[in-house]
Amino acid sequence: MSVTLIIIVVTAIVSIMAWNNYSLMNRWIMNPYQVANRGQYYRLITSGFLHADWGHLIFNMLSLYFFGGFIEQVFGLLFGLMAPLYVIGFYLAAILVSDIPTFLKHRNNPGYNSLGASGGVSAIIFAGILFRPLTDICLYFAFCIPGFIFGVLYLGYSYYESRRGAGNINHDAHFYGALFGVLFMIVVYPPILPNFFEQISGWRLF
Numbered sequence: 001m002s003v004t005l006i007i008i009v010v011t012a013i014v015s016i017m018a019w020n021n022y023s024l025m026n027r028w029i030m031n032p033y034q035v036a037n038r039g040q041y042y043r044l045i046t047s048g049f050l051h052a053d054w055g056h057l058i059f060n061m062l063s064l065y066f067f068g069g070f071i072e073q074v075f076g077l078l079f080g081l082m083a084p085l086y087v088i089g090f091y092l093a094a095i096l097v098s099d100i101p102t103f104l105k106h107r108n109n110p111g112y113n114s115l116g117a118s119g120g121v122s123a124i125i126f127a128g129i130l131f132r133p134l135t136d137i138c139l140y141f142a143f144c145i146p147g148f149i150f151g152v153l154y155l156g157y158s159y160y161e162s163r164r165g166a167g168n169i170n171h172d173a174h175f176y177g178a179l180f181g182v183l184f185m186i187v188v189y190p191p192i193l194p195n196f197f198e199q200i201s202g203w204r205l206f
Contacts (some may be wrong), residue, residue: 001067002068002069002070002072003004003084003087003088004064004069004087005065005186007064007068007088007091008061008064008065010049011048011051011060011117012057013055014049015049015051015057018050019053024170024180025050026041027046028042028046028047028115028128029043029046029047029050029113029114029115030043030044030099030102030114031110031112031168032102032104032105032106032107032109032112033041033106033108033109033110034110034113035103036103036107044095044096044099044100045092045095046185047095047099047114047115047116048092048095048099048116048117048119048120049113049117050114050116051115051117052115052116056116057169058191060116060118060121060188063121063124063125064117064120064121064147065122067121067124067125067126067128068087070128070129070131070132071087071124071128072084072087074089074127074131078189080096080140083179090123090124090127091120091123091124092120092183093179093180093197094119094122094123094184095117095119095120095125096118096119096176096186097119097121097177097180098120098122098172098175098177098180099177100119100170100174100176101172102114102170104170108129116170116173118170118173118174118177119176119180120177121177122154122173122174122175122178122181123181123184125178125181126177126178126179126181126182127149127181127182127185128147129147129148129151129195130181130182130185130186130192130193130196131149131185132147133146133148133151133196133200133201134147134148134197134200134201135147137150138170139144146200146202146203148196148203150154151178153180154174155169155175155178155179158171158172158174159171159173159175159177162175167193175200177190
């Protein structure tokens with residue numbers, strides 16, 4: 001079984017368990033106030049394996065499935081036999097890093113909670129976009145646009161919604177998870193940046 005499928009299975013099991021066990025959900029959800037005042041730093045990671053409902057879980061895991069296999073191949077070329085460990089480390093680090101801005105923003109708000117694998121999934125997606133910027137990403141299996149255009153729109157939307165502060169969606173996790181994925185790939189494989197610009201330079205709308 002691939003690393004991507006293992007992450008999906010574990011995430012699904014943990015999410016379903018938490019839906020049926022409020023105590024587990026309460027202990028593992030991202031609550032910045034509890035992290036700051038009780039030192040429960042594990043929440044920065046465990047919250048990435050929790051989801052609000054089936055729709056939230058399925059959307060994140062489908063996105064991870066579509067891009068995770070490709071990233072496993074890339075990491076296999078870059079890191080050889082150690083690739084599975086790098087994939088897991090990359091995914092968990094993205095969840096952790098993407099939660100830090102949320103922690104800093106809401107650490108004095110005991111009523112704020114967030115959950116979901118969006119930070120890790122965003123990192124996987126954007127790492128994939130760097131390698132294949134012209135591959136179409138289809139929204140709701142209908143409206144398809146090149147990955148690099150989707151990336152720009154996604155970052156802009158996440159940044160705007162984060163500043164607006166409406167709703168309960170943690171847009172900061174989307175934004176910083178995506179940035180982490182891009183920066184990580186540039187650091188471990190610098191040629192990816194000129195290759196990315198070379199590919200998109202030849203793109204034409206018509």
